[in-house]
Each structure stands twice: as C-alpha cells, then as structure tokens.
Amino acid sequence: MAQEVKDSPEITTSAKIxxxxxxxxxxxxxxxxxxxxxxxxAYYLFSNTLANLERQNIATGxxxxxxxxxxxxxxxxxxxxxxxxxxxxxxxxVLNTIKVSFIGIILxxxxxxxxxxARLSRNWLVAKLAGIYIEVMQDIPVLxxxxxxxxxxxxxxxxxxxxxxxxSGVFLCNRGMAFAVPEPHPVYGYMALALVIGCLAVWVLRxxxxxxxxxxxxxxxxxxxxxxxxxxxxxxxxxxxxxxxxMNVPKLVGFNFExxxxxxxxxxxxxxxxxxxTAAFVAEIVRAGIQAISRGQVEAAMSMGLKPGQVxxxxxxxxxxxxxxxxxxxxxxxxxxxSTLAIAIGFPDFVSVANTTINQTGQAIEGxxxxxxxxxxxxxxxxxxxxxxxxxxxxxxx
Amino acid sequence: MQEAHExxxxxxxxxxxxxxxxxxxxxxxxxxxxxxxxxxxYFLWKIVPGLIRWALIxxxxxxxxxxxxxxxxxxxxxxxxxxxFIIFGFFPYDWQWRPLxxxxxxxxxxxxxxxxxxxxKWLGYLWLIxxxxxxxxLKGGLFGLPSVESTKWSGLPLTLLLSxxxxxxxxxxxxxxxxxxxxRLPAIxxxxxxxxxxxxxxxxxxxxxxxxxxxxxxxPEGITINNILRAQVAIILFTxxxxxxVVRGGLQAISRGQYEAAESLGLNYYQKxxxxxxxxxxxxxxxxSVGILIxxxxxxxxxxxxxxxxLLKTTQATLSDPRWMGFSVExxxxxALIYFTGCFSMSSYSRRxxxxxxxxx
Numbered sequence: 181m182a183q184e185v186k187d188s189p190e191i192t193t194s195a196k197i198x199x200x201x202x203x204x205x206x207x208x209x210x211x212x213x214x215x216x217x218x219x220x221x222a223y224y225l226f227s228n229t230l231a232n233l234e235r236q237n238i239a240t241g242x243x244x245x246x247x248x249x250x251x252x253x254x255x256x257x258x259x260x261x262x263x264x265x266x267x268x269x270x271x272x273x274v275l276n277t278i279k280v281s282f283i284g285i286i287l288x289x290x291x292x293x294x295x296x297x298a299r300l301s302r303n304w305l306v307a308k309l310a311g312i313y314i315e316v317m318q319d320i321p322v323l324x325x326x327x328x329x330x331x332x333x334x335x336x337x338x339x340x341x342x343x344x345x346x347x348s349g350v351f352l353c354n355r356g357m358a359f360a361v362p363e364p365h366p367v368y369g370y371m372a373l374a375l376v377i378g379c380l381a382v383w384v385l386r387x388x389x390x391x392x393x394x395x396x397x398x399x400x401x402x403x404x405x406x407x408x409x410x411x412x413x414x415x416x417x418x419x420x421x422x423x424x425x426x427m428n429v430p431k432l433v434g435f436n437f438e439x440x441x442x443x444x445x446x447x448x449x450x451x452x453x454x455x456x457x458t459a460a461f462v463a464e465i466v467r468a469g470i471q472a473i474s475r476g477q478v479e480a481a482m483s484m485g486l487k488p489g490q491v492x493x494x495x496x497x498x499x500x501x502x503x504x505x506x507x508x509x510x511x512x513x514x515x516x517x518x519s520t521l522a523i524a525i526g527f528p529d530f531v532s533v534a535n536t537t538i539n540q541t542g543q544a545i546e547g548x549x550x551x552x553x554x555x556x557x558x559x560x561x562x563x564x565x566x567x568x569x570x571x572x573x574x575x576x577x578x
Numbered sequence: 579m580q581e582a583h584e585x586x587x588x589x590x591x592x593x594x595x596x597x598x599x600x601x602x603x604x605x606x607x608x609x610x611x612x613x614x615x616x617x618x619x620y621f622l623w624k625i626v627p628g629l630i631r632w633a634l635i636x637x638x639x640x641x642x643x644x645x646x647x648x649x650x651x652x653x654x655x656x657x658x659x660x661x662x663f664i665i666f667g668f669f670p671y672d673w674q675w676r677p678l679x680x681x682x683x684x685x686x687x688x689x690x691x692x693x694x695x696x697x698x699k700w701l702g703y704l705w706l707i708x709x710x711x712x713x714x715x716l717k718g719g720l721f722g723l724p725s726v727e728s729t730k731w732s733g734l735p736l737t738l739l740l741s742x743x744x745x746x747x748x749x750x751x752x753x754x755x756x757x758x759x760x761x762r763l764p765a766i767x768x769x770x771x772x773x774x775x776x777x778x779x780x781x782x783x784x785x786x787x788x789x790x791x792x793x794x795x796x797x798p799e800g801i802t803i804n805n806i807l808r809a810q811v812a813i814i815l816f817t818x819x820x821x822x823x824v825v826r827g828g829l830q831a832i833s834r835g836q837y838e839a840a841e842s843l844g845l846n847y848y849q850k851x852x853x854x855x856x857x858x859x860x861x862x863x864x865x866x867s868v869g870i871l872i873x874x875x876x877x878x879x880x881x882x883x884x885x886x887x888x889l890l891k892t893t894q895a896t897l898s899d900p901r902w903m904g905f906s907v908e909x910x911x912x913x914a915l916i917y918f919t920g921c922f923s924m925s926s927y928s929r930r931x932x933x934x935x936x937x938x939x
Contacts, residue, residue, distance in 0.1 A: 211765035218769065225796045232795045303611045304604035305618050319921035320914045321876040324890060328914070331906035517781035524883055531783055544791035551784040552776070559779035 229545070236542075244541045245270075251536055253528045255444055266537055273533030274554065280450055280529065281516040281558075287455045288515060289508075292462025299467045310463065317460035323521050326453035330525040333445035340436050349429055351437060356444045358430035358437040367421030371414040378413040382406040403489070446527035450519065458515045462508065469504035470496075502570075509566035516558050530554055646905065653905040657912045660896045664913070667732025667892040676723070677735035680712040684738060692927060694934070709746065712739075728806050732887030734916070736806070740878040740888070744813040745821075745871050751814065752821025753860075757851065759822065760829055770822070777819035782880055785812040790884040809881045817874050824866045828859035865935065868928035872921050879917075889913055 199205060233240060245267040252262050257275040260268060298310035317325075334354055337344065343353035349360035362368065389400035418424075430437040443451070473496055481495040482488075522529040531551055538547035606612040636651025639658055646653035657664065666674045687708045690696055716735065718725040731739070758770030777785070789812035794802065832855055840850040882891045893913050897906050 207763050211763050214769070215765050228798050229795045231798075301614075302604070302607060303614050303618075305615055309618065315922065315925075316918065319872075319918045319925065321879040321890075321917055323879045323882065324910060324914055324917065327890070327894070328907070328910040331910060335904050335906050520781040520783045521880070521883075523783070531781070531787075535787065538787075538791060544787075544795065548784060548788045548792055551787065552780045555781055555784065556776065556779045 238542045240543070240546070242546060244537070244543060244546075247541075249537075249540075251540070253533065254526070255447065255528065266541075269533050270530065270537065270550070273528060273530035276522075276528055277516070277519055277530040277554075280447065280454070280519050280522070280527070284451055284454045284458070284515050284519065285512050287451070288458045288462055288511075291455060291459040293466050295459055295463035296466025296470065299463060300470060314460045314463050317457055318464075320457075322453060322457045322518050323524055325457050326449060326521055326525055329452045330445060330449035333449055340432055343432070343437075349427065351430055353437075354445065355436055356442050357448045358442045360427045360429040361441045363424070363426040363428045365421075365424040365426075367418060367424055370421060371417045374413040374417040375410065378410045381409050381413075385409070403493075444527075446522070446525050449525055450522050450527050450529075454515055454518055458511055458518070461511050461514075465504055465507045465511065468507075469500040472503045473499050505566060505570050509563060509570075512566075513559050513562055516562070517555060520555075642901070644901075653908050654912075656896065656902045656905045656909050660902070663733075664889070664892050664896055664909070665734045667736070667887045667895075668730045669732065669735070670726060670730065673718075673724070673726065676715040676718070676726075677731075677733075680715040681735060681738060683708050683712055683715075684742065694931075709743070728804050731806060733892045734889050736881075736886065737875070737878050737888045740806075740810055740813055740881065741871065741875040744810060744817055744878070745874050747810075748814045748817035748821055748874075749867075751818040753825050753856070755818060755822035756825035756829060759826055774819045774822050777816055778823070782812075782816050782877055783883060785816050786880060786884050788812065805884070805886060809884060809886055813874065813878065813881075816877075817870065820870055820873070821867070824863050824870060825859065827866070828863035829855065831862055832858050861935070865928045865932040868924055868931070872924050872928075875920055875924075876917065889916065 246265050249264055249266045249269040250262050253260055253272050256272045260272050295310050298306050301307045337352055337354045340353045340355050343351040345351055351358040386402055389402045393399055477495055481491045519529055520531040523532040534547050534551050538544050605615045633652045637654055638646045638649045639654050641655045646655055666677055669677055716731060755770050755774055758766045761767045789808040793808050836854055840854040879890045881888050893909050896902055897909055
C-alpha cells in the first residue's frame with residue numbers, strides 16, 4: 181500500500197510572512213469586515229425603524245394577541261366569532277392553511293402519479309394528452325389558474341336553484357360545491373377504532389413474518405393478509421353495528437344548500453388550482469423516477485424468480501422512490517407556500533388573516549415576522565421529516 | 579435448365595404498416611390499451627365539439643358586451659375591445675408606442691441571444707444598452723420624451739420589467755451568495771446559508787408584504803421609494819436565493835482538479851473564480867437559469883396582491899367594468915395564452931440548449 185500522503189507540510193516560516201499575506205489572519209479580517217458591514221446595515225435599519233415606530237405611535241410586541249379581533253372569518257375549523265382574540269383568529273388561519281395544504285398534497289400526489297404513468301403509457305393518445313396537460317399547466321402562473329377557477333365558479337356556474345348535478349349527491353353552483361356525506365352514527369367511531377387495531381395487528385404480523393422468514397426461509401403472504409385484516413375488521417364492525425347507510429344529502433333550502441358538506445367557492449377554487457398546477461410538476465418527477473430504473477433491474481429481478489408483485493415492491497419502488505422523494509418534497513412545500521395565494525381570491529388562510537391583523541393593528545413587523553416564522557416552521561419540519569424518510573430509503577453504500 | 583426465378587416481392591400485411599399498423603401498435607396493442615383508447619376518445623368526443631362551438635363558432639369577436647350576452651358563445655370582444663388597456667394599462671394613451679418599442683427591443687434581444695454563436699462580449703454590452711434604452715423609453719425625461727410617472731407603468735411592460743430587471747439584478751447577488759455558501763470562512767458561509775434557506779423557506783408573498791409594509795419603516799424619515807421599486811427589490815432578494823442554489827450546483831459540478839490546478843498556478847481566490855471556475859460553472863447552469871427566468875416571469879403575477887397593475891390586474895380592472903362583467907373566463911384565457919407562449923418558448927429553448935450543451939458541441 182502506498183504510504184499515506186501527509187498534508188502539505190506546515191510552513192514554519194510564518195514569522196517571515198508579512199501580516200497581509202498570512203491566509204489565516206486575512207480570513208479573520210475578511211470575516212470581521214463582512215460581519216461589521218452586515219451589523220452596521222442592520223443597526224441602521226433597526227434604529228430607523230425604532231424612530232419611525234415612535235413617531236407614528238405604533239405599538240410593538242405581541243400584546244395584540246389577546247385583544248379582540250372584531251373581524252369575521254368566512255370559514256373556520258374551530259368555533260370563531262368576531263368577539264374572539266387575534267390569537268384565535270390567527271389560529272383559525274393556520275388551521276385553514278393546514279387543511280388546504282393537507283388535502284391538496286394528498287390529491288396532488290395521487291393525480292401526479294397517474295399523470296406521470298400516463299405520460300409513459302404505450303397508448304399514444306393517453307401519453308400525448310398527459311404530455312399536453314403537463315406542459316400547459318406548468319406554463320401558466322398558479323395565481324392566474326386560481327383566479328380562473330374562481331371565475332369559473334362565480335361567473336359560469338348557475339345559482340343554487342339551477343345547480344349542476346354531475347354525479348348524484350354532488351351539486352355545483354356559484355355558492356360552491358355541496359356533496360353528500362354519511363349521516364353521523366356511533367358505528368363510524370368504532371370503525372375507526374377497528375382500523376387502528378387492524379393497523380397494529382398488521383404491524384405485529386409483519387414483524388413476526390419477517391422473523392420467521394429469516395429463521396426458516398418460509399414466506400408468509402403478508403400483503404394479502406394485511407389487506408384482508410384492514411378491510412375485514414372495519415367492515416365487520418359496520419355490519420355488527422347494524423350497517424347504517426343513511427346519507428346526509430344536501431338539499432336546496434331557500435337560496436342555498438343545507439346538509440351534506442359544502443366547499444366554499446374560494447376553497448374549491450384554491451384546492452382545484454393548486455392541485456391541477458402542482459400535479460403537473462409531480463407528474464414530471466414521477467416520470468423521471470420511473471425512467472431512472474434500467475430495464476436490467478427488472479429483468480434481473482424476474483430471472484431471480486421474483487413474482488411481478490415482488491419485483492414492484494422489492495426492486496422497482498425502492499429505487500424509484502429514492503429518485504422521486506427529494507424533488508417531491510420540494511413540490512409539497514411549493515404547494516404549501518403557494519396556498520398563500522388564497523388571499524387573492526378571499527380564502528382566509530394564515531397570510532390573509534395576518535394581513536387583516538397588520539392592517540388593523542399597524543404592527544407590520546410582527547405580522548410579517550409571524551408569516552415568515554410559520555412558513556419556515558412548515559418548511560423546516562416537512563423537509564426534516566422527508567430527510568429522515570429519505571435516509572431510510574437511501575442507498576446504503578459501503 | 580436455366581430458368582429465371584421470378585421473385586415476387588410480398589408487401590407486408592396491411593395490418594402492420596401505414597395508418598392501421600400504427601394504430602394497432604400505438605392505440606390497440608392490448609385489451610387494456612384498446613379500452614383506454616375508446617374511453618379517451620369518448621371523452622374527447624363529449625368535450626371537444628362543445629368547446630370548439632363555444633370558442634369559435636358561437637363566439638363574438640368585435641361586439642359590445644350586451645351583444646355578447648345575446649350570442650351565447652365565447653366573448654372574445656372583451657379582449658379585442660380592451661386590448662390596449664389590458665396590455666399597456668394606464669400608460670398615457672398617446673405615448674403607448676414607447677412601451678411597445680421597449681418590448682420589441684426586448685424580444686429582438688431575446689431572439690438574438692438564442693443563437694449561441696452570438697454569445698460574445700458585444701452581446702453583453704448590447705443587453706446593457708438595450709436595458710438602458712428600455713428604461714429610458716418607459717421613464718422618459720430625456721431627449722425630448724416627456725417623463726411618465728412610474729405609477730402609470732402597468733400591464734405587460736410592467737410584468738416584463740419586473741422579471742427581466744429582477745433576474746438581471748439578482749444574478750450577481752445570487753453568484754455572490756453561492757460563492758459565500760461554498761466559502762471556507764465560517765462567518766461568510768453561515769450568513770449565506772441562513773439567507774438562502776430563509777428566503778427559500780418563506781413564500782414570495784411574505785417578501786412582497788415586507789416590501790410594501792415594512793420597507794417604509796426601515797428608511798429614515800422623509801425618504802420614500804415608489805411601489806414598483808419596492809416590489810422589484812423584493813423580487814430580486816427572492817430570486818437571488820434560488821439563483822444561488824442553481825449556481826452552487828454548477829460550482830459543485832466542476833471537478834476538484836480544476837480548483838487545485840488553478841491554485842497550483844498561483845492564482846489567488848478572485849483570479850481562480852473569475853478566470854477558471856465561474857466561466858465553466860455558469861455555462862453549465864444556463865439551462866436551469868432559464869428555468870429561474872420562467873419562474874420569475876410567472877411569479878411577477880403575485881404583485882397583484884400588493885396592488886401593482888401588472889397584466890393580471892389590468893385584466894381584472896377591465897372585468898370590473900359593468901359593461902364587460904361576466905366574461906372573466908375569456909379574458910383569463912387570453913392572458914394565460916400570453917404567459918403560455920412566453921414560458922413555453924423559454925422552456926423548449928432551455929431543453930434544446932441542454933441537449934446541445936451536454937452533447938458537448
């Protein structure tokens with residue numbers, strides 16, 4: 181073996197190097213200068229701000245959190261009225277942001293995966309249509325798409341009396357989208373419980389099956405049995421509970437729908453715009469991920485005697501996910517960040533509520549600071565989680 | 579016994595070539611594929627004729643809003659009748675040739691820059707002159723052109739101004755940030771990392787809010803800067819962080835040997851970066867930079883939210899006119915078409931460039 185090469189021998193003549201040509205001293209000087217400039221600019225802005233705040237009589241600090249907000253919010257996941265505090269109003273905003281991002285991300289991943297696969301389809305027509313969709317959606321600003329869908333709801337959909345009824349139980353009108361939901365019944369709670377128990381059972385089963393396979397080499401059909409457990413347990417609970425079937429169908433009462441669940445036009449337009457836009461990007465990511473796997477991998481797996489399901493589960497997916505997940509994470513974050521455009525169509529997301537707060541209290545610095553902190557928190561926590569997951573699926577090399 | 583064998587050339591079966599063969603291979607290769615094709619065609623049959631009828635046959639092109647209502651189809655008149663307002667907004671009517679000329683200069687420059695043979699120094703100077711002339715045409719106040727208040731700048735010229743000047747100004751800042759992030763000096767490195775990650779973690783809207791409500795507080799008493807410049811600063815600060823990440827990718831793609839060779843030639847840091855590393859790194863990142871330009875072009879539409887009259891806002895202003903109410907879908911389709919043309923030509927150019935550059939020609 182070659183002898184380990186030492187780093188270039190320390191120059192021991194540092195005494196002879198003049199002060200200006202010593203790299204370490206130079207580095208310190210540069211950094212002190214840069215930090216000094218940044219600090220001075222910051223101090224200048226800070227002192228200006230303080231003077232301005234004092235002159236304009238603007239309060240500082242987060243005291244407004246406990247004051248009465250005195251503005252209404254169109255939709256809210258928790259009870260809220262104008263008499264509540266700013267703190268609660270902002271919480272409503274955060275919950276609305278989480279709601280639209282969460283539903284949006286799930287729908288986007290599903291639609292994007294379909295489109296990505298369709299783009300690679302051997303069917304010429306399907307592949308071309310998916311390609312056109314992806315190109316068109318990527319090239320139109322998401323804000324324009326949001327206002328477009330909002331306009332579709334507002335301008336072209338009829339009033340509730342003549343609501344469109346594309347599928348039974350779903351109504352589209354200029355007051356939003358109303359659709360039927362199952363009538364609340366205690367059995368649904370037990371079904372959820374059964375699902376949780378089922379998940380636990382599957383987890384235990386997988387561990388047991390893996391151990392047994394490592395010991396004896398016998399393969400247990402884990403996937404089939406797990407699916408069966410997850411389906412049968414809640415279904416059995418439902419049957420035992422008397423199989424309630426009653427649906428809460430929206431009905432026209434006066435000028436609007438009652439019953440069922442209604443998505444306001446703002447929420448529906450926001451969700452539709454974000455999902456359709458982001459799905460185009462996700463589709464490209466999925467396509468790239470699938471194309472990244474060489475044919476040899478599939479052929480090798482098959483010639484080892486793996487069944488098609490196993491090829492997909494053990495060979496294709498782990499490799500494709502490794503390529504897909506990092507860019508997918510940034511698309512999810514993009515969707516969350518783009519949900520701030522809700523303000524343009526009047527959906528009360530966090531930014532919109534914070535903006536009202538800024539306008540009412542005049543405390544711009546706290547308001548903008550809050551917006552930044554909340555979105556930084558979303559970004560950092562999502563990317564933290566995704567990095568953890570990515571490490572789990574990452575290729576372990578040497 | 580010499581008998582000439584007559585060879586008959588058999589044509590391939592008709593079901594394997596031509597239209598039928600193509601359809602068999604691409605549309606009906608399996609049961610599932612055939613099913614998919616039929617379902618798709620059924621949906622197209624349901625949707626496309628109605629759409630064509632609405633957009634072309636029943637549509638009105640140069641009528642008034644009331645006549646549009648009667649015709650029932652698409653009302654493109656909202657675009658044709660209000661075209662000058664949608665494109666130029668509040669720019670004084672008699673002087674609208676100035677932004678038009680500025681846009682023509684911009685498009686000419688863009689078309690010239692597409693050709694890689696012209697990527698020489700003179701093109702850079704040409705761009706500088708071009709940007710100056712464009713600014714002059716908008717602002718006026720020199721060579722006998724009357725000055726136009728920046729509050730009157732609106733419509734498509736404003737959208738282009740924000741994205742082109744935004745990218746031009748953000749690029750040097752982004753390169754500096756990328757170099758800072760790669761730096762060995764801990765203070766500079768951490769400053770750059772914090773800046774880049776913070777900006778990339780927050781939505782553009784929060785920066786725009788910052789520019790519209792916080793900048794006035796930052797400045798000493800009596801000094802105000804106008805709305806457009808403030809939004810422009812926010813866009814520059816935002817874009818710079820994304821450029822920094824793209825450029826960092828380029829810096830990392832240069833092999834260590836290049837850095838070491840430059841150092842062993844005795845070049846100092848600035849010479850090393852300016853003469854060896856950046857020329858190579860920046861060439862690699864041209865295609866992704868076009869991607870950033872596309873994003874910047876699309877993102878400028880967000881200035882609507884802080885009340886600037888860009889292309890989207892002038893359209894919405896037209897729509898709030900009672901004579902044209904209810905035709906928002908047509909108007910939005912028109913500006914979507916403008917955005918699509920711009921973004922599509924840029925993205926297809928970037929793909930072509932990528933192929934050429936990576937082929938190594």
